[in-house]
Amino acid sequence: MQSMESRASNNTETVTSRLRALIMDGTLPQGEKITETGLAALLQVSRTPVRLALAALEQEDLVRGAPNRGFHVRRFTIDDMREILDVRATLEGMAARLAAEKGLTGDEESLLRSCIEELAALIATGQHDQAAFRTFSSINIRFHTHIARIAGNAELIRLMERNPFRSAPLLHILPAEEALQVLRESQRDHIRLLEAILQGQGTRAEFLMREHALLPLSKATQLFDHINTNTAMRSIQQAG
Template sequence: MTRKFDFEMPKSLTEIVASRLRQAIVDGEFALGEMISEDTLAALFGVSRTPVRDALTLLQNTGLVEIRPKRGSFVFQPSEDDMRAICDFRVMLEVQAARCAHRHDREGVVKALQAGLDEMQAAIDADDDVRYGHADSAFHLTLFLHSGNSYLHDAYDLVAGKIAALRTAMSRQFADAREVSLNEHRAVMNFVDQGDFAGLEGLLRVHIDRTVDAYRLAVDSGRIGTPVRTPRLQRIQPTPTS
């Protein structure tokens, strides 16, 4: 009898650097369009430039980083056309994910969406823009986690990092509209619960398309080029082996 043991392989240094840098971009520690210095990152992480360079290549494959020959590496910064394409993609995917989640696990997805709403309310009460952005991202991801369709989840994952980073970058732009946002998310949950996907698509079209207008305002006001948070990158501790 052949036995199979499942275990998690330790992450490589490149994967650790990529994961931490991805989170830093999503959390707004780097501004959209900002240049990322390999030397600075290597010093902050306490590693050589090789895993940093490889990590930047990994993040370029997800669209979060743009590597320009002879110029350096930069955080992505979409054009208005890119924003519209991302929004269209999101609406199509999220409506389909909601259909699948309603059919596959209606009770579970509604419960998870309610938990997401509670976290969004807590973020509003704490006046924490970044926490609200995290809760917003988790709320929408819930549809895919309960869809029972890994291909839908993988498709969404192609743009999830960009969407999360854009939310954080525009968090100050949305600060006065968080209550409106929360009410719209509550309506999303109700549509999913009722299986009203025509109503859901109409709401998501308004809810998501508003991002384009907010992005334009943020660019015009110069807020997009400013980090939301002070970088908090820390040195990477060696992974213990046994």
């Protein structure tokens, strides 16, 4: 899953990664105008790789460009985030279904189990600080990534990797108590999911996964009338 970052022998990919990071962590705020020359100066490269990077991020829909009028950072409304997470939930559900239909090898099962055990251990400590949430997210991502791998559909994996919100726990913007509760419910989902997959219950796995993927968002919208999308994106970025 980290294949999109880091590995960068050429400048273009470096610029793409850095620009993506600048956007996701809010350094470049939503709606900010981006000029090729400006970015080139900022990142100390020529306009060529910048242009290529912008084209790439335009396809990811992180920046938007009008012909002859340059680019600006996409504005994410709360509805945009909801839509993206909705698609993500559907794709994750498909991955779970395929995994269940295909069945697990012993190795695959134990890998998923170990994720669940690590999460259980983490929750048992009762910690609810930022560090704990980060650890939780990284294990969680491993769990989800592995299910996608097991599903074995390359096109599916490709789309999931391009989705801006990898695993979007939104934990960081929730009050600590609420966040802990999300952790616990998530963990219960994980256990049920593995059970469904092991028993080859494709449809059950699919719907469990959908619910699971939408859990943090529904929690967050229960609590806030209006989510600040800048904060939310920073939160998601920190989670990865």
